[in-house]
Amino acid sequence: QVHLVESGGGSVQAGGSLTLSCAASGDSAATAYMGWFRQAPGREREGVARIRRVGEMTYVTTYADSVKDRFTASKDDGNNTLYLQMNSLKPEDTAMYYCAADSIIPWSDSQAAAASFRYWGQGTQVTVSS
Secondary structure (H helix, E strand, O other), X not given: OEEXXXXXXXXXXXXXXXXXXXXXXXXXXXXXXXEEEEEOOOOXXXXXXXXXXXXXXXXXXXXXXOOOOOEEEEEEOOOOEEEEEEOOOOHHHOEEXXXXXXXXXXXXXXXXXXXXXXXXXXXXXXXXXX
């Protein structure tokens, strides 16, 4: 069992930056795979980034094309926290952002990954104004 708590959302002007955090507690093995997803009103949930453990304190990440080169996901094993550094924010980044975790998920497909994650946080709102 894993409990996830997101924080760091807020309102920012276009071009600004925010860093989201997702604190995980419980079974650390079930945080080997983690992800950030977002959902805007009236839109489907979208995968933003996924990260998976490949060795001792070593992770690989993958990003949606819409956020590549602007967002960076990282994991701090010491406090079992997932981060999402978001730079050059755009109004279209406005959404509720959720983190997810599990011991293993389909890695290559974002939708399959979203359907597989068993543990989800409650979300944190990001609003970007033009």
